[in-house]
Amino acid sequence: MGYLAIFFNKLVIFWDKITPMNDILDKKNRSILNFLQSDASISVEQLADKVALSRNACWRRIKALEDAGLILRRVALLNPEKVGLPLVALVQVKTNRHEAGWLDQFRTAIMDMPEVVAAWRMSGDLDYVLRVRVESVAGYDNFYQRLIDRVPMSDVSASFVLEEMKDTTALPLL
16 A cells, blocks of 8 residues: 555656646636635645645645745735724825826835825726725824825825725635
8 A cells, every 4th residue: 555655646746747737727726725815824734635635736736826926925914903903095096197207206105105005006087096004084194194295196085984894805716
């Protein structure tokens, strides 16, 4: 039995080396990614059991997903209320300036401001939308004053989230 297990393990290693992952998002990899999206602290052994792979095969797949850039990083998600940042503001920004210098100034400003947890350049009526996490309305006003001191904008308005109904970092890998 021992020889058979060793042979099978070597066959799996050989097969993995000669078989390119043409479809990196095959069923097993989607399953691995779904588990990791819900708990990245899971051990390789536990994950391998959940997706019916050997520990080594599971590790190789995770490594391949990282190397291919599908897994960007592994992080801890914090409870915003417990760290004193319960308020979410969605900030809508309009500008009359669209040259590269202004964009660099704006980008630098929002990258330097830790309250900005997400930022998007938009199509349509708005130019940019920021998701900002602060401790209070007064905290938002402090953020706002620092932002407008750093970058000229034609219009800035904010909406405050009253109820967070859904907020996930998991992508829908079906």
